[in-house]
Amino acid sequence: MSRVRSSAMRKGAFASVALLVAFLAAWQWGPDLLGIPTFIVPPLSMVVHEFVHAWQFDHLLFHTGVTVGEVLAGFVLGSLLGALIGYLLGMSPTAEFALSPYILALQIAPKVAFAPLFILWMGFTVYPKILVAILIVFFPVMVNVLTAVQGVDPDLINLARSFKATRAQIFWKIEFPTSMPPMFAGLRIGATLAVVGVVVGELVGGNQGLGYLLSFGEGQADTPMVFVSIVMLTLVGGIAYLGVIIAERHVLHYLPTRAARQTI
Amino acid sequence: MANVSAPVVRLEYRKVTMRFEMAGRGALTAIRDVSFSVYDGEVVSLIGPSGCGKSTLLNIGSGLTAPSEGLAFVDGERVEEANVQVAFMLQKDLLLPWRTIVENVMFGVEIQGVPLSERRRRAENLLSSFNLAEFSDHYPHQLSGGMRQRVALARTLAVDPHVLLLDEPFSAVDAQTRMVLQRDLARTLKQSGKTALLITHDLSEAVTLSDRVLVMSQRPGTIIDEITIDLPQRDDPIARRHQPKVNDYVALLMDRLDIGHANLEQQPAGGAA
Numbered sequence: 001m002s003r004v005r006s007s008a009m010r011k012g013a014f015a016s017v018a019l020l021v022a023f024l025a026a027w028q029w030g031p032d033l034l035g036i037p038t039f040i041v042p043p044l045s046m047v048v049h050e051f052v053h054a055w056q057f058d059h060l061l062f063h064t065g066v067t068v069g070e071v072l073a074g075f076v077l078g079s080l081l082g083a084l085i086g087y088l089l090g091m092s093p094t095a096e097f098a099l100s101p102y103i104l105a106l107q108i109a110p111k112v113a114f115a116p117l118f119i120l121w122m123g124f125t126v127y128p129k130i131l132v133a134i135l136i137v138f139f140p141v142m143v144n145v146l147t148a149v150q151g152v153d154p155d156l157i158n159l160a161r162s163f164k165a166t167r168a169q170i171f172w173k174i175e176f177p178t179s180m181p182p183m184f185a186g187l188r189i190g191a192t193l194a195v196v197g198v199v200v201g202e203l204v205g206g207n208q209g210l211g212y213l214l215s216f217g218e219g220q221a222d223t224p225m226v227f228v229s230i231v232m233l234t235l236v237g238g239i240a241y242l243g244v245i246i247a248e249r250h251v252l253h254y255l256p257t258r259a260a261r262q263t264i
Numbered sequence: 265m266a267n268v269s270a271p272v273v274r275l276e277y278r279k280v281t282m283r284f285e286m287a288g289r290g291a292l293t294a295i296r297d298v299s300f301s302v303y304d305g306e307v308v309s310l311i312g313p314s315g316c317g318k319s320t321l322l323n324i325g326s327g328l329t330a331p332s333e334g335l336a337f338v339d340g341e342r343v344e345e346a347n348v349q350v351a352f353m354l355q356k357d358l359l360l361p362w363r364t365i366v367e368n369v370m371f372g373v374e375i376q377g378v379p380l381s382e383r384r385r386r387a388e389n390l391l392s393s394f395n396l397a398e399f400s401d402h403y404p405h406q407l408s409g410g411m412r413q414r415v416a417l418a419r420t421l422a423v424d425p426h427v428l429l430l431d432e433p434f435s436a437v438d439a440q441t442r443m444v445l446q447r448d449l450a451r452t453l454k455q456s457g458k459t460a461l462l463i464t465h466d467l468s469e470a471v472t473l474s475d476r477v478l479v480m481s482q483r484p485g486t487i488i489d490e491i492t493i494d495l496p497q498r499d500d501p502i503a504r505r506h507q508p509k510v511n512d513y514v515a516l517l518m519d520r521l522d523i524g525h526a527n528l529e530q531q532p533a534g535g536a537a
Contacts, residue, residue: 156358163375
């Protein structure tokens with residue numbers, strides 16, 4: 001069984017690498033073969049050259065660092081807030097009933113549309129970007145935690161009550177651990193959305209971060225710089241996602257292996 | 265005073281009635297005027313049609329639900345909230361997937377604040393008496409249904425209750441496993457001298473495990489009959505099963521439940537038994 005699987009995985013990994021090589025080759029020679037000008041699709045070598053140039057002269061590392069910091073702050077604060085509100089609403093049906101229309105309204109409103117407003121309020125600082133990220137990360141985490149707390153088997157609660165558990169014990173020994181798998185599902189969504197929130201904030205205003213480099217490149221018609229920014233943003237999002245996956249495997253180690261590994 | 269050798273009453277229901285408010289449809293009387301006692305060391309089974317309120321009685325006995333009328337007593341004390349003398353076990357094993365087997369067994373004693381060394385000792389003793397010692401550090405999903413149910417029984421016994429309330433504990437496992445689990449339960453109850461109220465749909469389970477069987481009516485449930493099982497070997501249901509009288513008792517219970525003439529359509533569909 002495991003032998004069949006590891007052989008399937010080896011084949012899959014080989015195909016993945018082959019696909020990457022094919023993609024990079026198509027990127028390098030495709031545009032020229034199809035007669036696409038370099039200011040529309042710059043070939044791979046040009047983007048690599050631009051990367052080195054931006055690293056040396058355009059403070060690429062600094063801008064990446066700013067974006068990473070904003071993503072991290074927005075993700076951590078948004079998740080904490082989302083989890084906290086999720087638990088509180090999950091434990092208080094009255095509060096959930098009273099607040100649900102407003103939460104729904106805020107959830108429907110496109111969060112990135114708040115970016116200009118936050119910049120009006122807080123200026124060209126890192127804070128409006130972090131705030132957009134917080135808002136955007138908040139919902140998937142809160143909704144998943146709320147649903148998990150509401151979905152706890154009442155018989156489990158009764159079992160704990162029959163042992164004379166206090167409210168705090170029911171929370172820490174049953175509700176909190178039960179909410180972990182759905183919370184991680186929310187965190188995974190949040191990790192990628194945090195990057196979206198930060199980039200939109202940076203595009204709207206400011207002179208720092210990869211989103212700024214992106215719009216700067218656009219203004220200069222510097223297509224390779226736009227490509228470099230997109231690649232770096234993808235990398236930041238990917239690393240954030242990977243971080244969540246690693247934490248999830250660590251925390252949810254008790255789940256059957258297959259379910260835990262299916263996640264990527 | 266009265267007879268000095270009068271047996272000690274562990275669990276008593278006194279004129280218990282339970283009504284549930286149905287949204288917009290008035291009240292539904294689940295059980296009406298139920299009175300009975302379970303004596304020290306006795307195993308009593310409760311049988312009856314689906315929806316006759318058996319599980320409600322169990323919730324009242326464990327203090328999770330307050331009756332609309334009447335009183336429940338455990339060890340002579342009125343049941344007003346959950347209490348440490350009573351522990352229950354359901355059809356669902358209710359094992360926590362993030363806890364290892366030994367941690368699951370310790371769940372109740374942990375909540376009750378028993379020191380770690382003592383609760384570990386109790387859990388390990390119980391696990392080895394159920395032949396589960398080698399699975400201590402496994403997680404529930406690694407065990408079969410029968411083993412998980414045995415872990416649930418160990419968790420119930422770990423708090424050392426006077427009274428066990430068992431709600432169809434073996435109805436979700438296959439027939440062979442069920443017989444082994446019934447034997448384990450019977451032995452444990454006999455050895456520890458614990459008192460138990462067992463809710464079951466399985467008439468031969470009721471006969472082979474119990475000292476007495478109480479028969480409940482359709483909703484609103486009330487006790488319509490009481491049959492004393494006059495058979496030896498209550499600690500070994502597999503041996504007891506071989507006694508010809510078991511079939512007579514099962515036939516008698518079928519008759520009391522009117523199973524031959526029951527109109528299935530009149531019975532409520534599934535739901536709270």
